[in-house]
Amino acid sequence: MTVLYLKRAIQDILQNRFLNFVTIITISLSILIVSSAILFFINAGQIIALWQKGIRIMAYLKPEMAATALPGLTQDIQALDGVDSVRFISRDEALAELKAQMKRQSFLFENLAENPLPDGFEIRMDPSAQTWKNIEAVAARVEAFEPIAEVEYGQRWLGRFSRIFDLFRLAGYAMGGLFFIATVFIVANTIRLIIYSRREELEITRLVGATDRFIKIPFYIEGLIQGALGAICGLAILFFLFVLLSSNVEEGFFSDLFQIRFLSPGVMLPIVLGSALVGWLGCHLSLKQFLKV
Amino acid sequence: MHGSEKDAIIRMFHVYRYYSARKALCDITLEISKNEFVFISGPSGAGKTTLLKLLYLGERVSEGQVLVDGINLARIPRKRIPFLRRKFGIIFQDYKLIPSKSVFENVALVLEAAGMKSSLIQKKVRGVLRLVNLEDKSNSLPPTLSGGEQQRAAVARAVVGDPQIILADEPTGSLDAASAGVILELLKGIHIRGATVIVATHDEALINQIGGRVLLLKEGRLESAAFVEKQYDSSLS
Numbered sequence: 001m002t003v004l005y006l007k008r009a010i011q012d013i014l015q016n017r018f019l020n021f022v023t024i025i026t027i028s029l030s031i032l033i034v035s036s037a038i039l040f041f042i043n044a045g046q047i048i049a050l051w052q053k054g055i056r057i058m059a060y061l062k063p064e065m066a067a068t069a070l071p072g073l074t075q076d077i078q079a080l081d082g083v084d085s086v087r088f089i090s091r092d093e094a095l096a097e098l099k100a101q102m103k104r105q106s107f108l109f110e111n112l113a114e115n116p117l118p119d120g121f122e123i124r125m126d127p128s129a130q131t132w133k134n135i136e137a138v139a140a141r142v143e144a145f146e147p148i149a150e151v152e153y154g155q156r157w158l159g160r161f162s163r164i165f166d167l168f169r170l171a172g173y174a175m176g177g178l179f180f181i182a183t184v185f186i187v188a189n190t191i192r193l194i195i196y197s198r199r200e201e202l203e204i205t206r207l208v209g210a211t212d213r214f215i216k217i218p219f220y221i222e223g224l225i226q227g228a229l230g231a232i233c234g235l236a237i238l239f240f241l242f243v244l245l246s247s248n249v250e251e252g253f254f255s256d257l258f259q260i261r262f263l264s265p266g267v268m269l270p271i272v273l274g275s276a277l278v279g280w281l282g283c284h285l286s287l288k289q290f291l292k293v
Numbered sequence: 294m295h296g297s298e299k300d301a302i303i304r305m306f307h308v309y310r311y312y313s314a315r316k317a318l319c320d321i322t323l324e325i326s327k328n329e330f331v332f333i334s335g336p337s338g339a340g341k342t343t344l345l346k347l348l349y350l351g352e353r354v355s356e357g358q359v360l361v362d363g364i365n366l367a368r369i370p371r372k373r374i375p376f377l378r379r380k381f382g383i384i385f386q387d388y389k390l391i392p393s394k395s396v397f398e399n400v401a402l403v404l405e406a407a408g409m410k411s412s413l414i415q416k417k418v419r420g421v422l423r424l425v426n427l428e429d430k431s432n433s434l435p436p437t438l439s440g441g442e443q444q445r446a447a448v449a450r451a452v453v454g455d456p457q458i459i460l461a462d463e464p465t466g467s468l469d470a471a472s473a474g475v476i477l478e479l480l481k482g483i484h485i486r487g488a489t490v491i492v493a494t495h496d497e498a499l500i501n502q503i504g505g506r507v508l509l510l511k512e513g514r515l516e517s518a519a520f521v522e523k524q525y526d527s528s529l530s
Binding site for chain 2: 208211
C-alpha cells in the first residue's frame with residue numbers, strides 16, 4: 001500500500017508540475033534566507049568564541065601591598081568559580097615582557113628612571129566556564145579584594161558586541177519563526193490550488209469508496225517531498241553562493257585565525273527535516289479544510 | 294415483486310429532499326429486494342438522479358429515512374461512508390471517468406481504494422475489461438474513447454468490486470442503438486450474477502427490453518409502481 005501511495009504522490013507531482021515547481025521554489029527561497037542566517041550565526045558565534053578564548057583577566061595590585069599577603073591572595077583568586085589558572089607577574093617581569101614585545105620602540109624605555117608598572121595577576125578562565133557572564137562575575141569579585149587596585153579584561157567591547165550579537169540571534173529566531181509560518185501558508189495555498197484543480201477527480205475517488213486516508217496520504221507524501229526538495233534546493237543554492245563568496249574573500253583575512261565553514265551535515269539534516277515538516281503542515285491545513293466540505 | 298422486509302436491500306420511508314424551497318423528492322416510500330431489477334422512470338427533472346444520490350450518500354435526505362442493507366443512512370458515521378459506497382457500483386450519466394488516468398487505472402481505482410493487493414487488482418481489472426470488451430483500450434485515456442467505450446469503461450468500474458447493488462443513471466442516454474445494446478447486455482449479465490440493479494431512465498424501449506419493476510416518478514413524487522415482463526432469457530450472461 002505504501003508503494004501505491006508513493007506512486008500516486010509522484011504521479012500527482014508530475015501531473016501538476018508547474019504548481020509543484022512554484023511551491024518547491026518558494027520553499028527553497030525561504031530555506032535559503034533562513035539557512036543564510038544560520039550560516040552567519042554559526043560562523044560569527046565561532047569567531048566570538050575564539051576571541052573570548054583569548055581573554056585573560058589582569059588584576060593589578062596596589063603598590064603598598066605586602067609580599068607576605070601574596071600566597072593567600074593567589075589562593076583566594078584560584079578558589080573562585082570558573083578560574084583555571086592564576087599567575088603572579090611581578091612589575092619587573094612585566095617590564096621585561098613589555099620590552100620584549102616592543103623591541104622596535106626600545107628607545108622609549110631608555111630614559112625611564114623607575115619602573116612604572118604595577119605587580120599583577122594574570123587570571124585565565126576554565127574553557128568550559130568561559131562565557132561572558134562568568135568573565136564579568138569573576139572580574140567583579142577579584143576587584144573586590146582589598147589589595148587589588150584595578151582589574152582589566154581588555155576587549156570590553158567584545159562584551160558589548162557579544163550582547164548585540166545575542167540580540168541579532170533573537171531577531172534571527174523570530175525571523176525563522178515568521179518564515180516557517182509564511183512557508184506553511186504558501187504550501188497550504190499551493191496544495192489547495194492542486195486540490196481545487198483536481199476536485200472532480202477526488203470527488204470520483206470518494207464516490208467509488210475511497211476513505212479519507214486513501215485520499216489524504218498521497219498529498220501528505222507530496223507535501224513532505226516538496227518540503228525536502230525545497231530544502232535541498234535552498235541549501236544547494238546557499239552552498240553555491242558560499243563557494244562563490246568565500247573564494248573571493250581575500251586569502252589570509254581569516255585563515256590565520258579562523259576558517260569559515262559551511263553548514264555541517266548535523267545542521268543541514270534538521271533543516272531538511274524541518275522543511276519537510278513545513279510541507280506536511282501546509283498540506284494538513286489544506287486537507288483539513290477540503291475534507292470538511 | 295415488492296421486497297419483503299427480510300430480503301429488502303433498500304428501504305425508504307417518507308423521504309423528502311428539498312433544494313431551498315423546491316421539493317426535489319416528496320414523501321417517497323419504497324422497498325427494493327435483493328437481486329431485483331428495478332427501473333426508476335420519469336421525465337427529466339422528476340428526481341431520478343436525486344433518488345439515486347440519496348442511496349450512496351451523494352446527498353442527504355431532508356426528511357425521512359433510508360436503509361441500505363439494514364444500515365440507517367441517517368446514523369452512519371462519516372468514517373463508515375466509504376464502506377457503504379463499496380456496496381454500490383455506480384454508472385453515472387456523464388461517466389465520471391478521471392480523464393488523466395488510463396481506462397485500466399480508472400477501473401483499478403475502486404480496488405485500490407478497497408485496499409486490494411496489486412496482483413489481484415491486475416487480474417480482476419483485466420478480467421472485467423475483457424468482459425466489457427475494452428482489453429485493447431486499457432492504456433487509453435478516457436477522452437480518446439468514443440461515448441460507448443467510455444460508458445463500457447464506467448460499467449467495468451462499477452462491477453469490478455463485485456458490489457451488491459448497481460446504480461445506473463441513464464446508462465444508455467447518450468449512446469447510439471448498438472452501444473446501448475452492449476450496455477444492456479452487460480446490465481443483464483450483472484443482474485444474473487446476483488446483483489441488485491437499479492436503473493434510472495426515461496427510455497421506455499430500454500425498460501421493455503429488459504423488464505422488471507418500474508417506479509414512476511413525477512415532480513418528485515412516486516406516481517406508480519408497475520411490473521413489466523422480462524423480455525430476455527435469464528440464462529444469458
